[in-house]
Amino acid sequence: MIRALWTAATGMNVQQVNLDVIANNIANVNTNGFKKSRADFQDLMYQTLRVQGTRTDNGNQVPTGIQIGLGAMLSAVQKIFQQGDYQNTGNELDMAIQGNGFLQVTLPSGDKAYTRSGAMKSDSEGKIVTSDGYLLEPNITIPQKTLNISIESDGTVSALVQGQSSPQQIGKVELATFANPTGLRAIGKNLFVETDASGTPTTGKPGDNGMGTLLQGYLEMSNVNIMQEMINLIIGQRAYEVNSKAIQAADEMLQMANNIRR
Amino acid sequence: MSFFGTVSGKFINERRLEVITNNMANALTAGYKASKPAFSMMTSEKAINTGNSELKNTYVGVYDTFTDFSDAPIIESGSTFDCAIDGAGFFVIEGKNGNTYTRNGQFTLDRNNRLVTMSGDPVLGNGGEITIDVDSAKDKTVSIERDGSIFVGKDLVDTLKIVDFDDKQYLRPSGRSLFVNVNSENQEKTPDSFSVKQGFYESSNVNVFKEMIEMINTLRAYECYTKVDQFFSDMYTKLVDLGKF
Numbered sequence: 001m002i003r004a005l006w007t008a009a010t011g012m013n014v015q016q017v018n019l020d021v022i023a024n025n026i027a028n029v030n031t032n033g034f035k036k037s038r039a040d041f042q043d044l045m046y047q048t049l050r051v052q053g054t055r056t057d058n059g060n061q062v063p064t065g066i067q068i069g070l071g072a073m074l075s076a077v078q079k080i081f082q083q084g085d086y087q088n089t090g091n092e093l094d095m096a097i098q099g100n101g102f103l104q105v106t107l108p109s110g111d112k113a114y115t116r117s118g119a120m121k122s123d124s125e126g127k128i129v130t131s132d133g134y135l136l137e138p139n140i141t142i143p144q145k146t147l148n149i150s151i152e153s154d155g156t157v158s159a160l161v162q163g164q165s166s167p168q169q170i171g172k173v174e175l176a177t178f179a180n181p182t183g184l185r186a187i188g189k190n191l192f193v194e195t196d197a198s199g200t201p202t203t204g205k206p207g208d209n210g211m212g213t214l215l216q217g218y219l220e221m222s223n224v225n226i227m228q229e230m231i232n233l234i235i236g237q238r239a240y241e242v243n244s245k246a247i248q249a250a251d252e253m254l255q256m257a258n259n260i261r262r
Numbered sequence: 263m264s265f266f267g268t269v270s271g272k273f274i275n276e277r278r279l280e281v282i283t284n285n286m287a288n289a290l291t292a293g294y295k296a297s298k299p300a301f302s303m304m305t306s307e308k309a310i311n312t313g314n315s316e317l318k319n320t321y322v323g324v325y326d327t328f329t330d331f332s333d334a335p336i337i338e339s340g341s342t343f344d345c346a347i348d349g350a351g352f353f354v355i356e357g358k359n360g361n362t363y364t365r366n367g368q369f370t371l372d373r374n375n376r377l378v379t380m381s382g383d384p385v386l387g388n389g390g391e392i393t394i395d396v397d398s399a400k401d402k403t404v405s406i407e408r409d410g411s412i413f414v415g416k417d418l419v420d421t422l423k424i425v426d427f428d429d430k431q432y433l434r435p436s437g438r439s440l441f442v443n444v445n446s447e448n449q450e451k452t453p454d455s456f457s458v459k460q461g462f463y464e465s466s467n468v469n470v471f472k473e474m475i476e477m478i479n480t481l482r483a484y485e486c487y488t489k490v491d492q493f494f495s496d497m498y499t500k501l502v503d504l505g506k507f
Contacts, residue, residue, distance in 0.1 A: 004276070004283040011287025018290065038339065040368050040380050041291040043284070045437035049277075051444075066327050067435060068277065069284030072291050075380040075438070078370065082340045100402060179396045180371035182341070196373045210402030239289045242470050246283045249481050253279065256488040257272070260495055 003047075003068065004250040010071030011243035014041050017074050018236045025224045026233075033117025033190045034222040035079045036229075042075040078182045079192075084116075084223035086215070092149045093120040093128065096220045099212025101175030102192065104137040104203070105130055112137060114176055114201070116220055117190040128157075132189055140171030151216040155206040175211045176201035268494075271487040274301065278480045281327055285468045286477075293334075293366025293439045294466040296473075300326040329441075331430045334365075334467035336459065342404050343369040343377065344463045349456035351424040352433075354386040355379055355440060361386070361450075363425070366439035367463050371396075377412075381438050387412070387420035394419055406460040426453035 021039045028034040049066040086096050095118035097103070102114035115130065123129045126142040140157055142149065148160040148167070155173035160166075178184060183197025194201060207213045278299045288294040336346045345367035347353070352363035362383075369385055372378045377385045377392040384391045387410075394414060396402050401415030410422035427433065432448040433441035443450075 004280045007280060007283040007287050011283070011289070014287070015290070038341075041288070042366070042381065042438045043288045043291055043294055043435065046435050048434075065434070066277070067297065068280045068327070069288070069297060069435065069437075071284060071287040076368075076370075078341075078380075080339065080341050177402065179375050180373075182343075182370050183373070197370075199371075199373055199375070210399070235290065238470070239286075242286045242289060242474060243283075245474065246279075246286050246477060249477050250279060250283070252481060253276070253484045256485055260488060260491045 003070070005247055007069070007071040008243045008246035008250065010044060010073065011246070012240055014039070014072045014074050015236050015240035015243065017077070019233070019240070021077055022229055022233050022236060026226065026229050029222055029224045029226055029229075031117075031190065031222050032119050032219045033084070033115060034224065035081050035084075035116065035186075036222070036224045037077050037079055037186075039074060040076045040078065041072050044070040044073050046070065079184065079186065080223070081181045082223045084221045086218045087221050088217060089119075089219050090217050091119075092151075092217065093122065094118055094217055094219050095120065095151055095173070096215045096218035097175065097206075097212040098215055099210075100181075101177050101206065101211045102201075104174065104176050104201075105134040105191065106137050107134060107191075111193065112201075113187065113191040113193050114178075114184065115190045115192065118214075119219055130189075134191075136173070138171065138174060140173070143168075143170065151214055153207060153213040153215065155214055173206065173214060174203050175206050176203045177211055178202075268487040268491045272484055272491075275480050275484045275487070279477065279484075282473050282477050282480065285473050286470065288466055289468045289470055289473075291366075291439065291466050292368050292463050293364055294468065295332075295334075295365065295435070296330045296466075296468045297327045297435070298330050299476075300328060328431055329433065329435060330467065331433075332467055334465050336462050337465050338462050339368075340461050341368075341463075342461070343371065344461055345369065345406055345410075345422065346459045346462040346464045347424060347456050348459055349453065351426045351453035351456045352441070354423040354425055354450075356384045356386055356391065357440070357442070360442075362436065362440040362442050363433060364439050364441065365464050379438075383438075383440075386423045388423055389420050392420045392422070406458055408457040408459075410458045422458060424453060424456060424458070425450040427451065 018039045021037050025036045046067045046069050051065050103118055105113050107113050119131055120128050122142050128136045128140045143159055143161050145162040146159045147162055150158050157171045158167040159170045178201055179199040183195055184192040185195050186192055204211050281297045281299050285296045355362045355364055368380055369377050375393050375395050377394055399414045405413045410424055412419045427448055429448050432443055432445035434444050436442045
């Protein structure tokens with residue numbers, strides 16, 4: 001009886017986490033380069049009350065045995081790296097990645113982080129940075145009095161400076177890919193960092209070796225599908241509800257047992 | 263005396279509720295197969311050895327659990343390493359004590375590029391553990407065909423091992439969505455027909471409506487036994503009162 005109470009509690013617990021994950025997805029429906037998460041569940045261990053195949057007192061073999069499951073648990077919350085839609089911004093420092101790969105940025109700590117959000121700006125020294133001021137890696141500095149910047153699909157960045165007749169190449173954007181992007185750790189601000197599970201990054205020129213290509217003037221939007229999330233929300237809420245009903249049932253049964261002696 | 267009868271009745275209904283609760287807790291667990299309770303009348307004379315022949319055949323239901331292996335809805339996820347089996351069969355997962363089996367096709371790669379379950383156990387192919395080296399491949403697209411063969415670009419890496427059993431009731435759930443085969447005579451065999459779907463996974467086959475109704479039944483049955491208990495309790499009270507002077 002108490003076992004049923006705990007089992008139902010694990011069910012409510014996983015649905016609560018499920019709801020947290022869905023809520024975060026919905027909150028980021030308009031976040032550039034956001035990748036939705038999914039909570040995965042597994043059943044918990046089983047308590048074997050009678051092993052199948054044992055013989056009963058009258059000589060019959062028990063066909064199945066008794067196994068009582070002890071509920072559900074969370075096995076993973078993984079990022080789903082499906083491509084998001086593209087949005088035309090017209091901003092010359094915005095770039096979207098078509099295909100695999102991440103833009104590399106340097107965190108204030110010196111560590112590298114990876115992002116799919118290509119909303120870049122330039123700082124006071126003309127360096128290309130993210131909206132949070134983190135440097136794009138490798139660093140690219142825009143010369144003063146630049147009239148026009150173009151980013152090729154292979155990552156070549158050129159600037160047309162006032163007084164010059166042809167654009168000059170000022171740097172190259174590199175992309176990084178991972179063997180297992182789902183193993184990346186999200187640290188907020190649209191950034192990911194590498195982990196043991198993701199493997200080490202392979203860097204390269206956009207367009208090479210399965211890397212995606214760049215698209216200037218576009219941003220990748222969030223890959224959250226609001227309809228899908230709403231449906232997951234309803235399913236999650238209902239699953240939570242049936243588990244709470246199971247707790248009620250167990251509670252009522254305990255109450256009945258307690259009331260035998262009046 | 264008859265407290266024994268109601269106690270066994272209440273006892274099996276407690277077990278029944280525990281099984282239902284576990285199903286409900288796993289209503290959204292990928293690849294979960296619902297457990298079903300089963301009852302039968304115990305006819306043994308040794309059910310409770312009191313030596314009183316009048317107690318024969320009067321109570322104690324044998325309670326079993328078996329697994330309902332029916333198919334569950336297949337859900338699209340778009341995740342590269344999610345696989346669902348449409349039709350019969352199980353994925354083979356390497357366990358500490360031999361092969362384990364699952365219908366949960368939510369896989370991922372670990373740091374050594376091995377295809378693993380969400381708890382890190384290797385998925386087996388026809389050639390053992392499956393290593394998908396996406397890094398060094400020229401074309402990094404991973405595609406999994408209907409027969410389970412895994413391609414990176416145009417290169418065949420391995421084929422997912424998918425097996426079936428003549429008697430699935432010997433597969434016992436062991437947690438983490440895995441099943442173990444407990445009868446060595448029940449051998450792995452090639453399933454008759456199946457197709458693997460990449461980017462999909464099989465959800466849970468728990469039917470919450472049925473579970474809800476089962477739960478209400480359980481609750482009411484328990485209540486019924488409690489009423490009988492109460493009746494006996496009152497009766498004994500009166501019996502004891504008779505002896506008072």
